[in-house]
Amino acid sequence: MNFGEGLTPEAIAFGLFTILTIGGAFGVVTTRNLVRGAIWLIVSLFGIAGFFVLLSAPFLASVQVLVYIGAIGILFSFAVMLTRGMTNLKERFNSQWWLAGLAALTAFLLLMMGVVIPVFGNTIAPVSDQVTSTVDLGVALVSGNQYVLPFEVASLLLTAAMIGAIVIAREDD
Amino acid sequence: MISVESVVVLSAILFTLGAMGVLLRRNAILVFMSVELMLNSANLALVAFAQKWGAADGHVFVFFVITVAAAEVAVGLALIVAIFRLKQSINIDDLHQMEG
Amino acid sequence: MTIPALGDLNLYVALPAIFLALFTTFLLIIDLFIAQEHKNNTAYLALGALAVAFVWNLLTFNNNTTAFLGMFVADSFSGFLNMIVLIGAMLTILLSMDYLRRMGIEQGEYYSMVLFSTAGMMFMGSANNLIVIFIALELLSIPLYVMAAIRHQDVKSEESGIKYFILGAFASAFFVYGAALIYGATGTTNLPAIFTAVGEIVNTGSDSIFYLVAGSALIIVALGFKVAVVPFHMWTPDVYEGAPTPLTAFMSVGGKAGGFAALLRVMVVALPALTVQSGDAATVWQLTLAVIAALTMILGNVVAISQTNIKRMLAYSSIAHAGYILMAVAAAGTAGVSDAATRGMLVYLLSYTFTNLGAFAIVITLEKEDGTGTAIEDFVGLGRSRPMLAMMMAFFMFSLTGVPATAGFIGKFLVFGASIEAGLVWLAVIGVLTSVFSAYYYVRIIVNMYLRDTDKPSEIVGETQFVKYATYISFTAVLVLGLFPALALNLLGGAQITLASLF
Numbered sequence: 001m002n003f004g005e006g007l008t009p010e011a012i013a014f015g016l017f018t019i020l021t022i023g024g025a026f027g028v029v030t031t032r033n034l035v036r037g038a039i040w041l042i043v044s045l046f047g048i049a050g051f052f053v054l055l056s057a058p059f060l061a062s063v064q065v066l067v068y069i070g071a072i073g074i075l076f077s078f079a080v081m082l083t084r085g086m087t088n089l090k091e092r093f094n095s096q097w098w099l100a101g102l103a104a105l106t107a108f109l110l111l112m113m114g115v116v117i118p119v120f121g122n123t124i125a126p127v128s129d130q131v132t133s134t135v136d137l138g139v140a141l142v143s144g145n146q147y148v149l150p151f152e153v154a155s156l157l158l159t160a161a162m163i164g165a166i167v168i169a170r171e172d173d
Numbered sequence: 174m175i176s177v178e179s180v181v182v183l184s185a186i187l188f189t190l191g192a193m194g195v196l197l198r199r200n201a202i203l204v205f206m207s208v209e210l211m212l213n214s215a216n217l218a219l220v221a222f223a224q225k226w227g228a229a230d231g232h233v234f235v236f237f238v239i240t241v242a243a244a245e246v247a248v249g250l251a252l253i254v255a256i257f258r259l260k261q262s263i264n265i266d267d268l269h270q271m272e273g
Numbered sequence: 274m275t276i277p278a279l280g281d282l283n284l285y286v287a288l289p290a291i292f293l294a295l296f297t298t299f300l301l302i303i304d305l306f307i308a309q310e311h312k313n314n315t316a317y318l319a320l321g322a323l324a325v326a327f328v329w330n331l332l333t334f335n336n337n338t339t340a341f342l343g344m345f346v347a348d349s350f351s352g353f354l355n356m357i358v359l360i361g362a363m364l365t366i367l368l369s370m371d372y373l374r375r376m377g378i379e380q381g382e383y384y385s386m387v388l389f390s391t392a393g394m395m396f397m398g399s400a401n402n403l404i405v406i407f408i409a410l411e412l413l414s415i416p417l418y419v420m421a422a423i424r425h426q427d428v429k430s431e432e433s434g435i436k437y438f439i440l441g442a443f444a445s446a447f448f449v450y451g452a453a454l455i456y457g458a459t460g461t462t463n464l465p466a467i468f469t470a471v472g473e474i475v476n477t478g479s480d481s482i483f484y485l486v487a488g489s490a491l492i493i494v495a496l497g498f499k500v501a502v503v504p505f506h507m508w509t510p511d512v513y514e515g516a517p518t519p520l521t522a523f524m525s526v527g528g529k530a531g532g533f534a535a536l537l538r539v540m541v542v543a544l545p546a547l548t549v550q551s552g553d554a555a556t557v558w559q560l561t562l563a564v565i566a567a568l569t570m571i572l573g574n575v576v577a578i579s580q581t582n583i584k585r586m587l588a589y590s591s592i593a594h595a596g597y598i599l600m601a602v603a604a605a606g607t608a609g610v611s612d613a614a615t616r617g618m619l620v621y622l623l624s625y626t627f628t629n630l631g632a633f634a635i636v637i638t639l640e641k642e643d644g645t646g647t648a649i650e651d652f653v654g655l656g657r658s659r660p661m662l663a664m665m666m667a668f669f670m671f672s673l674t675g676v677p678a679t680a681g682f683i684g685k686f687l688v689f690g691a692s693i694e695a696g697l698v699w700l701a702v703i704g705v706l707t708s709v710f711s712a713y714y715y716v717r718i719i720v721n722m723y724l725r726d727t728d729k730p731s732e733i734v735g736e737t738q739f740v741k742y743a744t745y746i747s748f749t750a751v752l753v754l755g756l757f758p759a760l761a762l763n764l765l766g767g768a769q770i771t772l773a774s775l776f
Binding site for chain 2: 010011014018021022025026028029031034037038041044045048051052054055056057059060063064067068071072075076078079080082083085100101103104107108111112114115116132136137139140141147150154157158160161162164165168169
């Protein structure tokens with residue numbers, strides 16, 4: 001991170017969104033209350049939407065707000081309400097928490113090696129200002145590189161998931 | 174200006190937080206929320222890299238990841254509610270019906 | 274902006290998968306008009322669709338071309354793999370028909386879910402792009418989560434569904450992050466294009482190599498969860514035990530085939546140049562995969578010994594078999610061995626499909642409505658009370674061990690051969706030793722059937738028409754493949770993964 005030129009608006013926004021994203025995630029991982037967990041998740045997702053704006057992807061930012069925060073966040077709140085009685089947790093972590101923690105920590109260190117080393121290399125480049133508009137995204141979906149196949153398979157996937165959710169939730173008759 | 178690499182490092186931290194949530198928490202909904210955090214960290218990295226390469230492919234990938242996440246949430250929460258109806262518990266540690 | 278014409282998409286070669294996918298959505302609607310008493314009709318339709326896709330697949334076999342402007346490859350590898358998953362799905366439906374009715378969980382959507390999952394496997398075997406692999410992986414998995422939990426009143430089944438789901442979602446997250454890092458290093462998600470970019474990165478010694486290594490490690494972890502190799506196998510036995518038995522069979526066969534197909538394609542098409550120094554013969558990931566394979570073979574076989582439930586035993590056995598198949602993927606990491614390794618993997622998958630589905634067919638025959646009848650003790654005296662059934666079960670157990678003249682032997686022979694050719698002799702030795710070791714628990718079933726006697730042999734409740742068909746088909750196939758391996762090998766011909774247009 002290069003703050004050499006002083007506190008630019010971008011740097012301030014970066015810091016703010018970092019706090020939202022990481023803080024929210026930390027809340028999800030540590031909270032004892034499921035409702036708060038859902039709200040922390042939404043805070044974190046909101047931070048990500050902010051990053052999308054910073055990274056010149058306004059369309060994805062709006063999709064993030066609409067689909068992730070709007071739909072998925074609400075679904076989680078529903079699930080929390082439908083499983084009442086589980087809202088306040090006595091124990092925070094599972095019984096093998098130290099083992100899991102160790103595994104996560106090892107994975108973290110390895111992953112950080114992978115992503116941090118390039119930072120100290122000479123590949124650092126400032127983000128371009130090129131905004132990816134909705135038009136660019138639409139064009140990428142249907143022409144040039146051709147995302148027709150994933151698009152169609154994704155529609156199959158949504159059908160399967162929808163039917164599947166009904167099959168699971170249906171009371172036996 | 175913010176750099177691509179700093180966003181990627183941030184996404185790696187978020188990914189690890191999510192993975193820790195999955196491994197540490199015992200409530201199925203919180204575990205699942207942590208999975209969503211992991212998917213979001215990947216989205217963040219994808220958007221950052223798309224900016225690095227100046228192409229929309231990364232954005233298209235994010236698009237599909239959000240679609241898949243929606244599908245997963247639909248099925249996953251249905252499963253969680255279904256098991257709650259049967260057992261009045263969604264603690265993964267309590268899923269001890271099967272031993273061995 | 275150019276919008277390609279329909280003709281450019283080269284849809285013809287993708288038709289088997291497209292047909293299956295389209296038919297599945299129709300089947301969902303048709304099923305609404307089929308009365309609950311006649312749900313077998315849904316199953317017949319599903320079987321018919323699979324058969325049509327199978328024939329179509331034979332017609333488009335060996336095309337070695339791409340469709341959807343490079344997103345979809347139709348080569349002999351994907352053709353053979355489609356064959357395996359279609360056979361697996363057909364046998365699964367045969368096994369399911371009476372079983373579902375017997376257990377009182379018959380629902381028309383079940384068959385559509387099997388077809389959705391099969392279509393996902395077919396797309397996965399043909400995927401030439403990380404995005405397609407990801408979405409196909411989900412299309413493969415989500416129906417499996419649903420089907421695992423289809424026994425609503427049974428806590429075990431619901432638990433199996435939720436455990437499989439959390440594991441699967443966790444794995445997908447790893448896959449996406451790994452794919453993101455690879456995209457970050459190479460700027461593309463297209464496998465052949467990644468290959469080119471990797472070559473440049475290795476040659477120039479760019480720092481992006483760290484992204485690549487981290488990314489490919491995450492993808493190995495993700496697909497490792499999907500195919501259940503050690504140390505990502507934790508919940509597999511629980512999932513396999515709790516799910517309805519025909520579905521357990523399908524998961525152990527089809528899910529594995531899809532997962533390994535994607536793993537092999539990513540490793541062999543996109544990352545074969547990921548070496549420590551340019552010009553090295555073996556890739557960076559080879560040793561990792563070899564070690565995972567060794568651990569999987571050892572742990573799977575050792576833990577299987579102490580199991581008392583046949584479904585759990587077969588679950589650990591399937592973990593062990595994942596280890597043998599992974600051995601082939603590891604062998605493909607040495608330049609020049611990838612063709613032999615691919616052939617080994619395909620034959621292994623084919624023989625494992627028949628053998629395992631056959632073994633599960635026998636388990637279904639013995640399983641009672643209340644879920645009992647699946648203890649290893651329940652096989653005692655079967656040799657006297659039901660000689661034919663016992664003989665077939667014994668044969669499947671020999672095939673799982675890898676005794677010569679069974680299908681299992683051919684698969685192991687080819688995989689061990691490829692492994693030795695790749696210079697991984699130590700891995701082949703571990704493979705042979707663990708195979709010998711595994712005989713202990715497979716033969717125990719045979720001992721129970723023939724050498725121990727009981728006054729009350731278990732009652733056979735599930736020997737219904739379609740289960741019988743599935744058993745006989747599997748038995749014949751294991752026998753024929755074992756005696757005339759040339760049949761499969763000829764069909765396989767020069768099966769190989771098309772290395773795009775680079776060579």
